[in-house]
Amino acid sequence: xxxxxxxxxxxxxxxxxxxxxxxxxxxxxxxxxxxxxxxxxxxxxxxxxxxxxxxxxxxxxxxxxxxxxxxxxxxxxxxxxxxxxxxxxxxxxxxxxxxxxxxxxxxxxxxxxxxxxxxxxxxxxxxxxxxxxxxxxxxxxxxxxxxxxxxxxxxxxxxxxxxxxxxxxxxxxxxxxxxxxxxxxxxxxxxxxxxxxxxxxxxxxxxxxxxxxxxxxxxxxxxxxxxxxxxx
Numbered sequence: 001x002x003x004x005x006x007x008x009x010x011x012x013x014x015x016x017x018x019x020x021x022x023x024x025x026x027x028x029x030x031x032x033x034x035x036x037x038x039x040x041x042x043x044x045x046x047x048x049x050x051x052x053x054x055x056x057x058x059x060x061x062x063x064x065x066x067x068x069x070x071x072x073x074x075x076x077x078x079x080x081x082x083x084x085x086x087x088x089x090x091x092x093x094x095x096x097x098x099x100x101x102x103x104x105x106x107x108x109x110x111x112x113x114x115x116x117x118x119x120x121x122x123x124x125x126x127x128x129x130x131x132x133x134x135x136x137x138x139x140x141x142x143x144x145x146x147x148x149x150x151x152x153x154x155x156x157x158x159x160x161x162x163x164x165x166x167x168x169x170x171x172x173x174x175x176x177x178x179x180x181x182x183x184x185x186x187x188x189x190x191x192x193x194x195x196x197x198x199x200x201x202x203x204x205x206x207x208x209x210x211x212x213x214x215x216x217x218x219x220x221x222x223x224x225x226x227x228x229x230x231x232x
Contacts, residue, residue, distance in 0.1 A: 010076035012226045017071030018064055020218040024211045025063045029056055031210065035203035036111045039179045040188035055110030062103030066096035086144050093140045094133055101129050105185045112186050128184035135177035143170040163212050171208055175201050 030052035037044045045051065073080050073092035080088055102125035106116045146166035154162055175198055182188075 010078075012222075013075040014068060014071045016219055016222040016226070017075070018067045019222060020215045021063050021067035022060055023218055024214040025059055026056075027214050028207045028210045029053055029059060031203050031207035032059070033111045035200040035207060036108050036182055036186075038200035038203060039182045040112050040186050041199075042112050042188065055107040058103050058107040058110065058116075062100040062107060065103065066100035069099045070096040086141065089144055090137055090140045093136045097132055097136050098129065101126055101132060108182055108185050112188055114186060128181045131177055131184060132181045135174045135181065139170045139174040142173055143167060146170070160213065160216060163216065164209060167208050167212055168205065171201070171205055175204060178204065 030049075033052050033054060034044055047054075070092045073095060074088055080091070083091070102122075105125050105127065109116060143166045146169050147162055150162045150165060179199060
């Protein structure tokens with residue numbers, strides 16, 4: 001491959017990741033809204049589709065920015081490809097989390113019926129980031145190592161099941177920290193012990209599985225289409 005071909009290939013990786021991420025966000029956002037409200041102790045009201053998609057205009061840029069950072073570092077930029085995939089995925093996920101955190105903070109506050117701040121306060125927008133990053137490392141590590149362990153055991157067609165199993169293991173371990181982060185950024189609960197439970201786990205699990213499935217379908221379709229165009 002020449003430099004132009006490499007650049008085009010890298011661009012398509014980021015583009016496909018961005019499309020898959022934002023599309024899956026649109027599909028699963030209602031589950032995220034339910035999960036966020038349960039985690040903060042809010043009563044989930046029947047407000048129809050509009051209520052379930054509250055804060056989506058902040059959720060989309062959060063996930064879009066995170067996708068660009070993650071797929072750029074993990075898949076596209078050649079400077080990072082010599083790093084072991086596990087450490088590369090942790091680095092990519094950490095930078096993606098940091099980049100999207102301000103938008104995520106505003107989204108979560110809107111989801112629990114809190115108005116976004118009129119004045120931009122960087123400190124407030126990044127509140128809970130440290131806990132979120134502490135959540136990232138074990139989450140990515142468990143997900144990655146579980147996948148690598150299961151790959152030789154399952155046949156190729158069972159790839160979706162491997163993703164579901166590894167994501168479930170990761171979710172069980174990291175859910176309390178995810179809840180704690182949500183409580184910190186929304187200011188809805190002060191008691192840390194109340195955060196360290198599995199409230200909202202069912203919604204988060206459903207959201208994760210739907211997100212994973214839709215992203216895999218979209219990414220496989222886009223990558224296959226790009227490969228055909230490349231061969232032509």
